[in-house]
Amino acid sequence: MRALILTGGLGTRLRPLTLALPKPVLPVVNRPFLEHQLLDLRRQGVREVLLATGYKPKAFAKAFGNGHRLGLKLRYAHETRPLGTGGAVRQALSFFKGTTLVLNGDVLQRLDLASFRKRHLDVRAEVSIALTRVADPTQFGLVETNGRGLVKRFLEKPSPEEVTCDTINAGAYLIEPSALDLIPPGVLYSIERGLFPELLKRGRRMAGWVSNGYWLDIGTLDKYLQAHVDGLGGAWPLPLAGLRHKGAFLLDHGARLSPRASHEGRGRVLLGPGTTVEAGARFSGSVCLGADVRVAPGAALNDCVVLDGARIGAESRLDRCLVGRNVRIGAGSVVGPGRALGDGSRLTPFSR
Template identity: 35%
Template sequence: MKAIILAGGRGKRLRPITDYVPKPLVPLKNTPIIEWQIKYLKKFGVDEIIICTGYKTEMIENYLAMKKNMGVKIKFSKEKSPLGTGGAIKQAARKIKDRSFFVLNGDTITNIDLRKMIKSDNSIAAIELRTKFGIMETKENKVTKFREKKEISDLWMNAGVYHLLKTTIKDLPDKGDIEKTVFPDYARKGNLNTVKFKNVKWYSVDSFKDMEECSLEVDKIIK
């Protein structure tokens, strides 16, 4: 299988770190996000990864050039100007000849089982929505219990992991986000599937708090 990692963003919420290094090289437990992601994809049999880059591309290329024992073939798809997720996938997927491929957001750390996704064409991995805040359980006007970041049953969120058919390329915008263009269109037509995952580990590393929390578990998530 082949995979695309969307790693072209500037990571503005992680400034000032991302003023000096691109977000894919932000470290989690002394290892960059991009390296954790490559290990994750390799675990599920991905043998070729195309990394979509834009901001500080050379730094990412130089780092991975030094890591010669990653065990996968790595290519780059460079954006001269921001293309959005849809445009980035379209440009990168032209290098793929397989029937289908995976897509992974560049800030996602997870243990979602990709083997379950390969069975479902044009699918989005879904996880149960999690609150960002602690939850109070109440009975009448009394607080009975506190829970931290509870998962809310039967409300599903996009986990940033996709399995797409090669044929979707023709529908992708040259510039724009897949989440705002192709996915809503496919959903209306009944052409978009989901694979639901419960009790999985999942982080979107988008803040310093995310970095701190993910760093505590990342080596358990991606073994």
């Protein structure tokens, strides 16, 4: 099976972290986010992937190249102006050779592709939509299916009184080439708001398949942090090959951990290549430190992400925050929940 991944978005809700890197290339537990998805596709038998890029396309080629490192054949289709999800799919029409998997590039999920494809073929659908269940359906667009699992209707952000199900679009689709004829070429178009409702209106067969695996849209700063907390907390499988284990600490190549550093509570702490944690540093929850990070004595970090090259000063406090690349946090500073420091930011000592 081939897979097309839609990666053209600007990532505005993840600023300032996406000012220098596109969202799918941002590190999640010290690997480009999209790499987790690509490795999972390879594990399930996908060998050829097309990345539909838009914003900062060179970052994708730098991170993934031709895919050889990941055991995949990677190709790129770049849009010079925004085309939306539908326009990007239409531009890749020649890539569709039979049933093709299409994925949104900002969702971290674990799909059972064999089951998804079996369902798609069993009901002879032109399009199948992977669905996930949510606790509060009013925050999402719902996909309602009948007793045979065929799509009945789409309901965008319903009121509590309108809710009829708890299944939403999970951002993964199996699509037959015949369904793409309805997408106009070269224009801004949405498969979710354009193609899918049009197929339903015309009576074309669309199926819904509920995935029970992990699912998270990482499109906001809060969800980006959650992806790390969930991964280090065991909610989804981390790539642990090559890491040294010291209690709750996971050390990459060249990382140094003082025996007088400590961790308490749930979760784990990941130290990237060349990172140093000094004596008296205290950790709680899940903390991800990128490459070449320095954590000074007495610093306390709880449920946070610190990207490559950052320096965390002595006796500073970081709580449920995001720290960009090459940030300098002065001694005694406090960075609280919900804060996101862009690349190269400087906090003088005792900043609040």
